[in-house]
Amino acid sequence: MTFSTAVTVLRYAAFTSHPGGGNPAGVVLDAAPLSEQQMLAIAAEVGYSETAFVTFGDEKRRRFTLRYFSPLAEVAFCGHATVATAVALAERHGPGELVFDTPAGEINVETTADDDGAVRATLTSVPTRSRPALAAEVDAALSALRWDRADLDAALPPHVAFAGNEHLILAAASRARLADLDYDFEALAGVMRTYGWTTVHLVWRENEDHFHARDPFPVGGVTEDPATGAAAAAFGGYLRTLGLAPTAGVLTIRQGEDMGRPSDLTVEVNPHHTRVRVTGHAVVLSQR
Template identity: 85%
Template sequence: MTSSTTVTVLRYAAFTSHPGGGNPAGVVLDAAPLDEEQMLAIAAEVGYSETAFLTSRDEQRRRFTLRYFSPLAEVAFCGHATVAAAVALAGRIGPGDLVFDTPAGEIGVETVADGQGAVRATLTSVPTRSRPASAAEVGAALSALRWDAADLDPALPPHVAFAGNEHLVLAAGSRARLADLNYDFAALTGVMETYGWTTVHLVWRESDDRFHARDPFPVGGVTEDPATGAAAAAFGGYLRTLGLAPAAGAITIRQGEDMGRPSELRVEVSPHDARMRVTGHAVPIAE
């Protein structure tokens, strides 16, 4: 069993209500017989930034073990593949609460039918944390991105933020800077491998509760993610650490627009809890 032709791989677009938007994810609902090598081979054949594999299941308790593979390696946590897997499960066992045991820790997900034939999922992340990025980290990333320090928004300082994986957060000073992404793939891969980052989370602040984002993911063999739930959760923790979360407690992140796959992620930021709640839809992608 070495290819996706021998197992059923479902394909979903996450953080969108339209198959042409969002971030595509593969979902294998019965992956118990697969070993790591087989799962990696399937993820590489599928070719999406991540494929989620349910390796054990307890449908009575609605508790499942979930692993994530990019085309190149296993990833501790992936938000969009979690949403895709949750919506796929809701279609088979009904909407409701789910629990996923992941390499990053326990992830709870609420699934709700929205009344229009779609299912909305809200994941609760592991506890987040965020720290200032060092000058060496920022300098190496800017060089690989072909950005200058003057391109950054001084009101949103560079941080390394965590919500199951670590992400470098860099805020662009303008929407035009964010839109013009032409980075050195090999160089950024090397920087990210050196520091252990899963993505570089590039953001631009439109308002206190609305952001635009792009997430280079060369360490996964993918130029860019069109929707990144793990990075969105980490970014919510970043805002919480800096005291920049809006009074209403929720932000909207628009992502994928510059790739032609528009996505929308809602992040709830609580001053009393380091865990973030990230919400979005997922819809099947036709074969």
């Protein structure tokens, strides 16, 4: 897509190897001349949950400055747009290490090419943290979601987890509860603004190292994200805090299935470090 400002927006789907899956992201590789208002307007026109803007680049050092905008506001960090941007840069400059300076902090990304040429990216989050959610926070979110406390998995307590942004984590007691998502958009957006959450990360644990997730994102003007790398990193930190990370330290999150855009996120948790690694592919979508 080319806007009247002569800015070209690339379109990628992140956390998938197929254009029909993953989370679409806009990527602007030369956003240095753009104002904040112009970036927000472009993100709104693109209409994806986030568009990433490279506002400075040092190709020799492979270091870039990124800003992220939803259709409604700037966000400090976005995992799927980071993966999309890293893959776009790797396709142009070759795979290898990248460093992104973001409003949330420095993000290191490793890009590699598979045997079939597909590019994957592994981002390392800023230090994560997680705390138990307050009763008032949980009650407000459950009311907007139209869930009851009986719908929650008592073995995975509600937390507010951080990996660049804050996310409320609620674990569903069943896959059916997770699949039946019919929430009050305006009410949940209001709750999230009150408490400063970027998404509500809804999960169901299939087994120790495989989870299913959904992420309502009404504060960004989007009903739901089909893949949320920032929330996946925060969730990894949550499991680390609770001592529930898989023995091998690697888990997978299946997201977007109930939206018809299946996505796969690989999360690596080290019990000795607060930073979490999140891996996924990204593929080009039709540039329209």
